[in-house]
Amino acid sequence: MAELIVISTLNGILFGMLLFLLSSGLTVIFSMMGVLNFAHASFYMLGAFFGYQLTRWIGFWPALVLAPLLVGAVGMAVERYGLRNTHKHGHVAELLLTFGLAFAIEEIVSMIWGKSPMDYRIPAALDFPAFTVFSTNYPAYKIFMLVVSVVIFVALLITLKRTRVGLIVQAALTHPSMVGHLGHNVGRVFMLVFGVGSALAGLAGVIAGPSLVTQSDMAALLGPILFVVIVFGGLGSLPGAFIASLLIGLIQTFAVALNGSLASVFGPLDPSLGPSPLTDIWNVTIAQVAPILPYVLLVLVLIFRPMGLLGTRES
Amino acid sequence: MHRLIVAAAALAMLGGTASAQDSLKIGYIDPLSGGGASVGEGGLKTFQYLADELNAKGGILGHKVEIVPMDNKTNPQESLVQAQKAVDAGIHYLTQGNGSSVGAALEDFVTKNNSRNPGKEVLYFNYAAVDPSMTNEKCSYWHFRWDANSDIKMEALTNYMKGQPSIKKVYLINMDYSFGQSVRTEARKMLGEKRPDIQIVGDELHPMLKVTDFSPYIAKIKASGADTVVTGNWGQDFALLLKAAADAGLKVNWYTYYAGGAGGPTAIKQTGLDHQVFQISEGIPNSGNKAAMELEKDFRAKANMSLWYPRAVNEMRMFKAAAEKANSIDPVKVAAALEDMKYEVLDGGEGIMRKDDHQFLQPIYISSFGTLADKAKEPFDEENTGWGWHLVSKIETANATVPTTCKMKRP
Numbered sequence: 151m152a153e154l155i156v157i158s159t160l161n162g163i164l165f166g167m168l169l170f171l172l173s174s175g176l177t178v179i180f181s182m183m184g185v186l187n188f189a190h191a192s193f194y195m196l197g198a199f200f201g202y203q204l205t206r207w208i209g210f211w212p213a214l215v216l217a218p219l220l221v222g223a224v225g226m227a228v229e230r231y232g233l234r235n236t237h238k239h240g241h242v243a244e245l246l247l248t249f250g251l252a253f254a255i256e257e258i259v260s261m262i263w264g265k266s267p268m269d270y271r272i273p274a275a276l277d278f279p280a281f282t283v284f285s286t287n288y289p290a291y292k293i294f295m296l297v298v299s300v301v302i303f304v305a306l307l308i309t310l311k312r313t314r315v316g317l318i319v320q321a322a323l324t325h326p327s328m329v330g331h332l333g334h335n336v337g338r339v340f341m342l343v344f345g346v347g348s349a350l351a352g353l354a355g356v357i358a359g360p361s362l363v364t365q366s367d368m369a370a371l372l373g374p375i376l377f378v379v380i381v382f383g384g385l386g387s388l389p390g391a392f393i394a395s396l397l398i399g400l401i402q403t404f405a406v407a408l409n410g411s412l413a414s415v416f417g418p419l420d421p422s423l424g425p426s427p428l429t430d431i432w433n434v435t436i437a438q439v440a441p442i443l444p445y446v447l448l449v450l451v452l453i454f455r456p457m458g459l460l461g462t463r464e465s
Numbered sequence: 466m467h468r469l470i471v472a473a474a475a476l477a478m479l480g481g482t483a484s485a486q487d488s489l490k491i492g493y494i495d496p497l498s499g500g501g502a503s504v505g506e507g508g509l510k511t512f513q514y515l516a517d518e519l520n521a522k523g524g525i526l527g528h529k530v531e532i533v534p535m536d537n538k539t540n541p542q543e544s545l546v547q548a549q550k551a552v553d554a555g556i557h558y559l560t561q562g563n564g565s566s567v568g569a570a571l572e573d574f575v576t577k578n579n580s581r582n583p584g585k586e587v588l589y590f591n592y593a594a595v596d597p598s599m600t601n602e603k604c605s606y607w608h609f610r611w612d613a614n615s616d617i618k619m620e621a622l623t624n625y626m627k628g629q630p631s632i633k634k635v636y637l638i639n640m641d642y643s644f645g646q647s648v649r650t651e652a653r654k655m656l657g658e659k660r661p662d663i664q665i666v667g668d669e670l671h672p673m674l675k676v677t678d679f680s681p682y683i684a685k686i687k688a689s690g691a692d693t694v695v696t697g698n699w700g701q702d703f704a705l706l707l708k709a710a711a712d713a714g715l716k717v718n719w720y721t722y723y724a725g726g727a728g729g730p731t732a733i734k735q736t737g738l739d740h741q742v743f744q745i746s747e748g749i750p751n752s753g754n755k756a757a758m759e760l761e762k763d764f765r766a767k768a769n770m771s772l773w774y775p776r777a778v779n780e781m782r783m784f785k786a787a788a789e790k791a792n793s794i795d796p797v798k799v800a801a802a803l804e805d806m807k808y809e810v811l812d813g814g815e816g817i818m819r820k821d822d823h824q825f826l827q828p829i830y831i832s833s834f835g836t837l838a839d840k841a842k843e844p845f846d847e848e849n850t851g852w853g854w855h856l857v858s859k860i861e862t863a864n865a866t867v868p869t870t871c872k873m874k875r876p
Contacts, residue, residue, distance in 0.1 A: 157684045165678040265503030267704065267728035269850070271735055279714060286687060287714035361708065362677060363701045365728065371674065371701065399678075406671075406681035437685075438641060441675040 153284045158403045160283065164292050166399025167299040168358060172372065173379040173391050174302050175350030181386030182310075182319050182343045184241065185233065188248040191373035192255035193348045197221045197355020198364045199259055202270040210273035218352035225348025229341045252369065260366035267365040295357055302350065303392050310388065319343055378448045384461025393459060398444045405440035489528040489794055491516070491558045491590075492551035494544050494571065497536035501563055503727050508562055508592070508777070509534050510768045515781040525785045528794055539563055541570035548574050552587055557796045560780070562593025562612070565644060572599055575607040579876070586796040590784070592777050596643060600822040604871035607796075609803055609823045611776040611783075613865065615647050615697070615722070618745045621829035621865040622695075622720060623655040625858050632660070636667040636691035636717075638682060640702055645670060648697035648722070666691050674702060679709035687715055699723035704732035711736030719743060724834060725773070725854070730847035733834050740835035740855065748775030749832045749854040750845035752812040760811070761845060771847055775811045779825070783808050783818070797876070816862060822871035829865040831858040 176190040200220050204213035228251065236243040271277075272291045279287035310316035322329045322339045330336045362368065379398060383390030412432045451458060493512055496505035509532070516530040524530050533556060537544040544567045551559060561571055568591055575589045591599070591610040595618070600610055613621070626632055637652055639645030649668055656663050666689040669682060676682075683706075686694060694717050698706055703723060710717075719742045724733060733742050750761045750771055757775070764772045772778070784799070787806060791798035805820040816827035832854040837843040846853040 153688065154684075158681060161678070161680045161684060165680070168678070260502075265506070265727075266848075267701075267731055269731045269735070269848070282714075285714075286684060287712065289712045292712070361712075363704045363728065363732070365701075372677065375677070403678075403681040407685060438670050438672075440681075441672045 154407055156283060157286055158407045160288065162400035162403035163396065164296060165403060166396035167296045169379055169399055170303065170392055170395035171295060171299045171354045171357065173376045173395060174306065175347040176376055177380050177386060177388055177391040178306065178350065179344055179347035180380060182323055183340055184323060185244050188245060189251040189255060190351050191369040191376060192252045193221050193225060193351035194355040195259060195369040196224065196255060197352030198359030198368065199263055201356030201359050202268045202364055214356050217356045218349040221352025222345040222349030226341050226345035229344035234337060256366055256369060263366065265366050267363050270360045270364040272360045291361060298357060306388055375444060378444045381448055382451050382458055384458030387460040390458055390460030401443055402440050405443055406437050408436040411435045487529060488531045489525055490531045490533050490556045491560055492533050492535050492556045494535045494537050494547050494559055494561045495563050496539040497534060499538045501539040504563055507727065507770055507773055510770060511774050511777050514764055514768050515777060519781060519785055525788045526794055537567060539567065541567050544570055545574055552578060557586065558588050558590065560590040560592060562591065565594045565596030568594025568596065568599055569603060572603060572605050572608045576605045579607050588796045588800055590780055592774055592780050597647060600824040601870045604822050604873055606873055606875055607800065609818060611780040611825045613747055613827065613829055614824060615644060616651050616867045617865055618722060618829065619648065619651040619655055620867050621860040622745050623659050624860055624864045625831050627659045632663060632693045634664045634666045634691045636686050636689055636694045637665065638669040638694060639697050640673040641670040642673050645697050652695050674700065676702065676705065679706045680713060683709045683713045683715055687713065691717055693718045693720060695720045697722045699726050704728055707732050707736050711738060730834060730850050730852065734850035734852050740833040742834045743857065744832055746830055747827055748812040749830050749856060751843035751854055752856060754813040757812045771845065778811045779808065814862065821873065822869035824869065826862050826866050828862050829860040830856060833857050
């Protein structure tokens, strides 16, 4: 039992931190600009592919710096030439733009790199077990992901809450004309915020690419869970997203570890009833539905606490 | 004047049908866009290569073989639209492989079409949809399957495992849909019969293509003390499962259905699990069969991919043999000729298209993936990893056969 709890907790934290790594950029863009960026997972994919390609050419560590910058540049271009023009038509137009962009990026990536998975490997310097608990290895690379996540969280929080830059960015969202009158270029502020958000997605891609699967449908596969994280944590709340990531990671990991079903709690159904949808539901184990639990949470949160865990506004 | 135009139009139409009769068209209905496209494109290249091969030797009874690509986006509904389009265009042969849900829809389609439109029959050649029900309760006279269905593969696998005393504790992990469920049920049943001493220490179903982190599953496998894992996982569910296992340092043998699928070899190489991942298939590149290996070499040079579907080779070559036996490309006659037809398969050994259910019975290979000791004997690696398939065991046709429950309705 102790083994199960320790290992599940560790796995849950590691997975949760990966989720936060992926969703931090989305939260930044949403909280600072009010844009729900459907293309976020696509920027994450771009990061993974740029990371893969640059790793081939110049090695992992330079790629870790360069690839997010490239993705950030792409993001800024999208904001400058796309979102800024649609902004005046309201949020629906922005949403649709990013929605279309997601498809376009996927097609472009599969045109350049093909549709098969890339051979994107963990750098040799981090390819060793960091520690062993109950004879299960924990790779150094996962610890590296965890550290990066925490660093990003702390850095973002300090920047947004404690610095002048954060002050201007936050003011630009609610009082754009006032900030403009004070002599700040509001357009450029938004462009930079979107760039930083995209770069964070790119960074997540470079780091998660080797440990997950780098291929052209990775964005579509990861997109939904990111929305769960930010809705659950509270749209636009950074600490909320952090806590939500951890919770979802832990819930999912512990659920997988549990083999219980209704049948094991209340005993099997009377066999004379024969096979029916009820017996199916009765025998489904918690482990079987574990990966669906976050989506159930999403629905429940939207019904009972629409602002999410730490959110302050409802949309 | 008016009549002249009508006559000219009629002539043009006649001319059209005449040239259509010259080529023998096969409608290739598989995903060419969307998530399944990488696999569908590989299949298309394979069939086009095989058509070229037949055409170089005069085609089938003098007819040039032409593969008509039709994109179904792995969607049963879309497949039916494409199948109807094929029928309207006068195509009498369809081939499809990806997804048993699509396969079942197509099987139903040809059955209905052929009973409603006598004289315009269509045959469905299935090269990869492995749901056993397609040749059992749902069986159709107009459907022929060249891939071993999942029960047959499990029969072959368990016949191999029977002789491996080192296997003591088996863990089953599968994707939660019809195929994954049939793998787990059959594994339980057949292992129980053949090796009652083997303990099934875990039986896991997880949602399909939804899991990003498999480490909790690996923790369970480890806790169970399993020495062998049997899985029907494919795609990212296979790659992520294996990566999580390697990360945690899990040492077990993996028996898989689809380790060789696109991206599978890359994932295995990344994990460094040398010769610990096994696959059940109807052929392997390094089989040692000279003719098959020459074909593999030529195919790789031309199509720039490995031959994923030795069964497609069997399908196309048998199609030609059946047409020649019937001396006709009329689907009704070809279907009759295919029944109980014996055929020397690509990698050697005799297969037979069982009359009772139209399931092709053939030798099955167990191979392991890893470093290749003798590059002269085993020249082919996969996905440029330097690793390749090594033959572990060949299960003869007799040991790769399961009975059918099909009650075939014959025309």
